[in-house]
Structure formats: C-alpha cells, structure tokens
Amino acid sequence: MAQKIIDFGIIGCGLMGREFASAVARWAHLSDPKTGQGPGFLPRIVAVCDVNPQVMNWYTDNFESVRLATTDYHELLADPEIDAIYCAIPHNLHAQFYVDIIEAGKHLLGEKPFGIDKAANEQINAAIEANPDVLVRCSSEFPFYPGAYRITQWIMEGRFGKIIEVEAGFWHSSDLNPQKPINWKRMIEINGEYGCMGDLGMHVVHVPFRAGWFPQNVRALLSNIMTERPDKEGRMVPCETWDNAILACEVEAGGQQFPMVLSTKRIAPGEMDTWFIRVLGTEFSAEFSTKYPRTLRYLPYTPGGPQAWHVEDIGYKSAYPTITGGIFEFGLSDAILQMWAAFCDELVNGREGMQQPFYCATPEEAARSHDLFTAALESQATGQTVAL
Numbered sequence: 422m423a424q425k426i427i428d429f430g431i432i433g434c435g436l437m438g439r440e441f442a443s444a445v446a447r448w449a450h451l452s453d454p455k456t457g458q459g460p461g462f463l464p465r466i467v468a469v470c471d472v473n474p475q476v477m478n479w480y481t482d483n484f485e486s487v488r489l490a491t492t493d494y495h496e497l498l499a500d501p502e503i504d505a506i507y508c509a510i511p512h513n514l515h516a517q518f519y520v521d522i523i524e525a526g527k528h529l530l531g532e533k534p535f536g537i538d539k540a541a542n543e544q545i546n547a548a549i550e551a552n553p554d555v556l557v558r559c560s561s562e563f564p565f566y567p568g569a570y571r572i573t574q575w576i577m578e579g580r581f582g583k584i585i586e587v588e589a590g591f592w593h594s595s596d597l598n599p600q601k602p603i604n605w606k607r608m609i610e611i612n613g614e615y616g617c618m619g620d621l622g623m624h625v626v627h628v629p630f631r632a633g634w635f636p637q638n639v640r641a642l643l644s645n646i647m648t649e650r651p652d653k654e655g656r657m658v659p660c661e662t663w664d665n666a667i668l669a670c671e672v673e674a675g676g677q678q679f680p681m682v683l684s685t686k687r688i689a690p691g692e693m694d695t696w697f698i699r700v701l702g703t704e705f706s707a708e709f710s711t712k713y714p715r716t717l718r719y720l721p722y723t724p725g726g727p728q729a730w731h732v733e734d735i736g737y738k739s740a741y742p743t744i745t746g747g748i749f750e751f752g753l754s755d756a757i758l759q760m761w762a763a764f765c766d767e768l769v770n771g772r773e774g775m776q777q778p779f780y781c782a783t784p785e786e787a788a789r790s791h792d793l794f795t796a797a798l799e800s801q802a803t804g805q806t807v808a809l
C-alpha cells in the first residue's frame with residue numbers, strides 16, 4: 422500500500438528525542454494483523470540537531486535516512502524538504518525554538534510544558550495564530566494506554582452520570598534520594614517557576630481538559646522538600662523548584678459542579694512514573710494507573726444495585742491496530758508510538774478524517790495548563806483560592 426511519507430527533523434536529541442526515533446524505527450508495528458495494512462503514513466527522520474554533537478551519533482549510526490546532523494537548528498528550518506519537527510529541548514528554549522519552527526512553516530510536535538511560563542506560552546500561541554496552516558500539538562502519551570483510552574471513551578459517551586469527583590496525578594520517587602545530583606529539571610532558570618507542575622502537569626490535565634473539565638479556581642499546596650542537591654562535583658547547591666504539587670480545583674462542566682484534585686509529585690515514595698486517573702460518578706466510576714498497566718477498574722451502578730468494582734485485564738487494545746497479540750502487555754514506548762500515529766494521522770487526514778478520534782494535546786489545552794499552573798503559584802504565595 423502506498424504510504425504518505427512525512428519527513429521529520431528532531432531538535433533535541435536527548436531522552437525524548439531517542440524515544441521518538443525508536444518509535445519511528447518500529448513503525449511496521451502499526452499494522453492491522455487482520456488486513457495486513459499499515460496506517461498509510463510513515464515518518465522518516467531526515468535531520469537531527471543538538472548542541473551536543475556526541476548525542477547525535479546514535480541517530481546517524483541507527484538511521485540511514487538521516488542526511489543532516491547539525492548543532493544549529495536554523496539549518497533544519499531552512500531545509501524545504503523537512504515537513505515537520507519534533508522538538509524536545511529544555512523549557513527555557515521552548516518559546517524561541519517553537520516560534521521559529523512555526524514561522525518556518527514546519528508542523529510541530531513540541532514537548533510540554535509549551536513554554537517555560539505563561540508569557541513564553543503566549544508567544545508560542547501568537548505564532549500559531551499567525552500560521553494557521555501549521556499543525557502544532559503538544560506531546561502527552563499517557564492517554565494512549567489502553568486503560569486510559571477506554572476511560573476517555575467512557576467520558577465522551579457520558580457514562581458516568583453526575584460526576585462525584587475526579588482525581589488525576591503523575592508521581593515519581595527518585596528525588597527522595599538526597600544524593601541524586603541536580604539536573605536542569607530542578608533549576609528554576611531552565612525548568613521554570615512551575616517546578617514539578619511544568620514538568621509533569623500537562624500529562625495530568627490532558628484527559629480532564631479533553632473532557633471539558635476546566636478548573637474554575639485552584640487552591641494549591643506546593644512543597645519544596647529537598648532544598649539542596651549535589652552538583653556534578655558533589656558540592657551542595659540550592660534546589661529551588663517545587664518538588665510536589667497538590668491542586669484542589671472546583672470544576673463546573675455540563676451543568677455540574679464537582680471537585681477535581683490534580684497532583685504532580687517528584688517525591689512520592691515508591692512511585693516510579695505512575696500516571697493515573699480516577700473518575701467517580703453516580704452511574705459509573707472508573708480508574709486506571711500505569712502502575713498496573715494491564716488492569717482497568719470500573720464500577721457500573723444502578724440505583725439500589727450492588728456496588729462492585731470490576732477488575733479487568735484489558736490487554737493490548739490500542740487506538741491504532743498493531744501486530745501485537747491482544748493478550749500482551751502495553752508499555753510507555755507503545756503509548757509513544759500510538760501518540761505519534763495520532764499526530765501523523767491528524768497531519769495527513771485532518772481532525773475529521775482521523776482513523777480514531779483521540780487527537781494529541783492541543784495548544785489550547787497547553788495554554789489552559791499554563792493558566793492553571795500560574796494560578797497555582799499565586800495560590801501558594803497568597804495562601805488563597807485563586808479564580809481562573
């Protein structure tokens with residue numbers, strides 16, 4: 422079958438750049454075993470850019486399609502044969518790089534938080550508005566886990582009845598170790614004032630915001646638990662970013678008012694990359710956590726009936742069909758592959774023509790996350806509930 426090839430450049434060849442490239446390397450995975458058909462679009466990595474030339478060797482060693490490796494991202498933007506860019510760089514560079522990419526007419530999947538702060542995010546949004554033909558989406562892969570995907574379907578179908586409450590979070594634990602050396606994600610000037618919210622928060626708000634559950638207000642409890650960390654030489658230096666954030670929000674949506682608690686934590690003992698969502702409703706409740714990646718819990722309820730949680734191992738039921746057997750396990754790299762398929766699908770077929778309905782996080786959703794995190798900083802500073 423003829424495939425639409427999308428020529429990609431990667432800017433920022435670190436942790437996430439490699440994940441995208443690895444997803445591209447196994448694109449054949451996206452094939453329906455019943456029909457033998459792939460999705461009809463194929464990303465091809467033709468150029469890479471990083472200030473550190475060493476990290477580009479992995480790409481040039483493993484991808485014959487890479488014909489340009491440079492330390493200057495402007496070379497990618499000047500290349501007329503590059504259709505789209507994946508940009509995964511530190512937060513303090515988002516505004517400048519994303520604006521330049523968009524103004525060069527390249528489609529962009531950018532990493533969150535889409536600007537180091539609200540002012541940076543507004544610069545990016547202004548560039549998007551001025552270039553409406555460019556597709557811009559924000560990376561957020563967790564809703565593509567089969568359990569999360571199913572909950573999103575249930576939300577869209579209105580299965581929950583009256584919403585009682587919503588809780589979503591993203592928790593890590595490695596920062597419990599006081600000897601863990603500081604890196605850029607723990608430095609305000611590079612990661613931003615949002616701290617753990619900027620780093621983890623877009624993942625947490627993606628499904629609630631897609632459901633139309635926007636906070637009306639927020640009372641934030643932010644903690645800086647480890648106030649210093651060793652640098653590379655072992656000297657203790659200040660570590661000023663927020664480690665943990667608990668955001669208690671009120672939501673009004675669809676004529677209902679309900680509480681929503683969103684949390685991002687770098688110090689949640691025992692948790693390693695745990696993303697979760699729990700939605701409780703009068704007719705249906707459901708929860709999913711990446712801690713138990715194959716398991717979905719849900720509780721259908723009719724008045725007077727039993728209240729019994731169903732625990733279902735849902736296996737590998739992905740948004741886009743793959744060669745993987747339905748009983749096998751789904752993981753983060755699968756979620757990344759699925760997210761990439763959604764981006765390419767929307768690029769090639771448009772929102773209405775997508776092969777499945779869940780599209781990547783939008784700049785509007787990223788902008789809402791900035792409104793929330795900015796209000797959360799104010800709430801922490803004043804001790805007050807802040808209206809949004």
Ligand SMILES: NC(=O)c1ccc[n+]([C@@H]2O[C@H](COP(=O)([O-])OP(=O)(O)OC[C@H]3O[C@@H](n4cnc5c(N)ncnc54)[C@H](O)[C@@H]3O)[C@@H](O)[C@H]2O)c1
Pocket residue numbers: 432433434435436437438470471472473476492494508509510511512514532533534560561562619620
């Ligand atoms: N979606 C996710 O699950 C997820 C996970 C981790 C990080 N992220 C996001 O991805 C982005 C990058 O994070 P990471 O963990 O890959 O970081 P990283 O530090 O591993 O990689 C960033 C790369 O950018 C390069 N870089 C820095 N300045 C540059 C410049 N001027 N020009 C070109 N390259 C430059 C660095 O040399 C480095 O290789 C951040 O926005 C982060 O929030 C997303």
